Amino acid sequence: MEAIDRFTGFLLGTAIGDSLLLPAEGLSRSRIARRFSGELRQRLLFGYGMVSDDTDHHFLVACCLAAYPNDPQRFARRLGWRLRWWLLCVPAGCGKATGRGIIKLLCGWPPHRSGVSSGGNGPSMRAAIIGVYHANNIDLRTAFIKTNTEITHHHPHASAAAHAVSEIAALITRNDHGDLWSLLDYNDPDWRRVLTILKNWYETTDTTDYLATALDCPDYVSGWSLHSVPFAIGCWLRHRDDAQAGMSAILRAGGDTDTIGAIAGALYGADRGEAAFPTTWLSYIVDWPISVRAIRTAGATLAGAPRKFWWWPLLPIRNVCFFIVVIAHIFRRLSP
Numbered sequence: 120m121e122a123i124d125r126f127t128g129f130l131l132g133t134a135i136g137d138s139l140l141l142p143a144e145g146l147s148r149s150r151i152a153r154r155f156s157g158e159l160r161q162r163l164l165f166g167y168g169m170v171s172d173d174t175d176h177h178f179l180v181a182c183c184l185a186a187y188p189n190d191p192q193r194f195a196r197r198l199g200w201r202l203r204w205w206l207l208c209v210p211a212g213c214g215k216a217t218g219r220g221i222i223k224l225l226c227g228w229p230p231h232r233s234g235v236s237s238g239g240n241g242p243s244m245r246a247a248i249i250g251v252y253h254a255n256n257i258d259l260r261t262a263f264i265k266t267n268t269e270i271t272h273h274h275p276h277a278s279a280a281a282h283a284v285s286e287i288a289a290l291i292t293r294n295d296h297g298d299l300w301s302l303l304d305y306n307d308p309d310w311r312r313v314l315t316i317l318k319n320w321y322e323t324t325d326t327t328d329y330l331a332t333a334l335d336c337p338d339y340v341s342g343w344s345l346h347s348v349p350f351a352i353g354c355w356l357r358h359r360d361d362a363q364a365g366m367s368a369i370l371r372a373g374g375d376t377d378t379i380g381a382i383a384g385a386l387y388g389a390d391r392g393e394a395a396f397p398t399t400w401l402s403y404i405v406d407w408p409i410s411v412r413a414i415r416t417a418g419a420t421l422a423g424a425p426r427k428f429w430w431w432p433l434l435p436i437r438n439v440c441f442f443i444v445v446i447a448h449i450f451r452r453l454s455p
Contacts, residue, residue, distance in 0.1 A: 120391075120392055121422075122421075122422040122423070123418060123419055123422035123424075124392040124393070125251060125292060125388075125389055125392060126181075126248075126251065126252075126417075126418035126419070126421040126422050127388075127392070127393065127414070127415050127418030127419065127422075128388035128389060128391070128392035128393050128395070128418075129247055129248065129251055129288065129385045129386075129388035129389035130177060130178065130181060130248070130385075130388070130414045130417060130418050131388055131393060131396075131401060131411065131414055131415070131418075132384035132385045132386070132387050132388025132389070132395065132396065133173060133174050133177045133244075133247070133381045133382075133384050133385045133388070134170050134174045134381075134384070134401075134404060134406075134411070134414060135380075135384045135388075135396050135400045135401060135404070136173075136366060136369075136377070136379075136380030136381045136382070136383055136384025136385070136387075137170045137171055137173045137174045137377050137378075137380060137381040137384070138161060138163070138168030138169060138170050138174075138404050138406075139159065139160075139161060139168060139366055139370075139380055139384075139400060140366065140369060140370055140376035140377045140379070140380035141163055141168065141169070141170075141171055141376070141377040142155075142162040142163050142448060143155060143370055143373065143376045143377075144374075144375065144376050144377045145339075145374070145375075146339070146373050146374075146376075146452075147338050147339045147373050147374075148337075148338055148339060148371065148372060148373040149338070150373070151370060151371065151373050152371070154452075155370060159363060159366055159367050159370060160399070160400075160403070161400070161403040161404070163444060163448060164405070164444050164448075166403065167403050167404070167405045168403055168404050168405070168406075169404070169405065169406045169441055169444060170404065170406050170409065171211075171212050171377055172210055172212055172213050172214070172217070173244045173377055173378050173381035174381065174409060174414075175205060175210070175409055176202075176205075176217075176241070176244060176245045177244060177245055177247070177248060177381070177385070178409050178413070178414060178417060179198065179201045179202065179205065180198060180245045180248050180249070180267065181248050181417045181418075181420075181421060182201065182417060182420075182429075183197040183198045183201060184248060184249070184252055184263070184421065185417070185420045185421055185426060186426070188252065189259065191259070191262040191263050191265070191266045192266070194263065194266060195230040195231065195266040195267075195270060196230060198230070198266075198267070198270060199224050199229075199230040199233070199270060202220075202221045202224060202270070202271075203221060203224050203225055204431075205221070205434070206218065206221045206222070206225070207225075208434045208435045208438055209435065209438055209439075209442075210438050210441075211438055211441045211442040211445050212445070214239055214240075214241045214342065215237075215239070216235050216237030216239040216241060216271060216272055217239070217241040217271045217272075219235045219237075220233050220234050220235050220241075220270060220271030220272065221233075221271065223235070224270075230266065230269070230270045231266070231269055231270075232269075233269075233270055233271070234268070234269040234270060234271050234272045234273035235271070235272065235273070236272075236273060236274050237272050237274050237277065238272075238274045238275075238276030238277050238280075238343055238344050238345065239272060239277060239342055239343065239344060240277070240280060240342050240343070240344040240347045240348055240375070240378055240379075240382075241271050241272060241277070242264075242267055242268035242271065242272050242277050242278070242280070242281035242344075243277070243280045243281045243283075243284045243344055243347070243348050243378075243382055244378050244381050244382055245267055245281075246264060246267060246268075246281040246282075246284040246285045246288070247284050247285065247287075247288040247382070247385035247386065247389060248288075248385075248421075249263045249264055249267060249285050249288075250264075250284065250285035250286060250287065250288030250289040250290075250292070250389075251288045251289070251291075251292045251389050252421060253289070254288070254289040254290075254292035254293050255289075255293065260285060260286075260289060261282075264278075264281055264282055264285050265278075267281065268281045275305075275307045275309075275310070276307065276309060276310065276343070276344050276345050277344050278305070278307075279305035279307045279310035279344070279345075280310070280344035280345065280347075280348035281344075282303075282305050283303045283305070283310075283314075283348060283352065284348060284351075284352075284382060284385075284386075286302045286303060287299070287302075287303070287352065287355075287386060288385065288386065288389050290302060291386065291389045291390050292389060300314065300318050303352075309345060310345065313334060313345045313349050314349070316330075316333050316334060316349070317330070317349045317352065317353055320333055320353065321353065321356055321357070326357075326368075327350070327353055327354050327357055327358075327368040327369075327371075327372065328368075328371065328372070330349075330350060330353045330357075331350060331372045334346050334349060334350060336350070336372070336374065338373065339372065339373035339374030339375075340369075340372045340373065340374035340375060340376075340379060341374055341375060342374070342375035342378060346374075347374070347375050347378060347379045347382070348382065350369070350372065350379060351369070351379045351380075351382040351383040351386075352382075352383075352386075354366075354368045354369050354379075354383050355383045355386045355387065359390065362384075362387045362395045362396050362397075363397065365383055365387065366380055366383065366384070369383060384396075406437070407430075407433060407437060408429055408430045408431060408433040408434060408437065409429070409434075413429045416429070417429075
């Protein structure tokens with residue numbers, strides 16, 4: 120696969136997984152079974168979809184990585200400023216730990232000290248791009264994942280999960296057939312425990328529903344990185360050639376569906392580019408200024424095309440519109 124197709128594919132995959140599964144975020148398995156039927160499609164806004172913080176942050180990391188591809192410290196400073204003004208634009212949604220980390224940035228904390236003690240999946244949703252871009256340089260990959268993680272989180276669970284997403288993305292990019300499980304290993308006993316659960320499950324023919332139960336998530340998959348990231352990886356592994364089946368499994372499990380879908384979508388996109396997804400999933404995303412066009416431009420920039428300006432002053436206006444859509448969607452959820 121050409122570099123531009125891979126870079127564009129995993130960024131678009133993030134947006135697709137995010138927008139498809141955002142309407143189900145926070146719902147239990149039983150409520151999703153009652154409310155979501157038929158073909159998997161965009162549902163947020165009259166059959167169209169919008170993206171959330173998952174896509175925003177992956178896009179911002181792409182912009183910062185394009186600016187400083189070989190300097191983790193300058194990358195971290197640039198990302199810190201990007202996250203500051205992103206929060207000042209009053210997004211409709213932001214993870215609690217990520218928000219606390221960005222507030223510390225706003226209060227003057229440097230990026231290497233702004234992270235909070237949380238095992239959330241915020242760093243994992245920003246990690247795939249680093250694995251793809253630095254697939255052949257483990258030292259740079261490790262350094263960038265460290266800075267990408269500690270800017271908002273400094274818990275070992277968050278670090279282990281972000282490392283795993285990055286390593287899988289790098290493995291895909293290299294077309295490597297090595298030992299996946301040894302690459303995903305991390306010096307944390309809790310992570311090794313869930314990795315063993317994931318490996319044992321994958322070696323059977325059990326469904327992803329069983330994996331959710333094995334991860335102690337029978338009702339919904341939480342945003343804790345030791346739940347959401349192994350589940351996203353498992354859905355991708357079990358349905359590697361069928362993104363519709365993988366995304367449907369994530370929807371069916373409930374919980375933090377948009378972030379899990381964004382992570383899995385990035386892996387599908389890195390693996391097969393845009394061809395991994397039905398064309399309607401992409402064509403029904405209606406968003407700006409982080410639009411499908413802006414995402415394609417970011418992918419081209421990472422592949423070596425000249426950097427282009429994207430119209431970030433529109434972000435506060437967009438966030439007001441998105442907030443209204445989200446509130447309307449919440450009221451629709453409350454209806455019988």
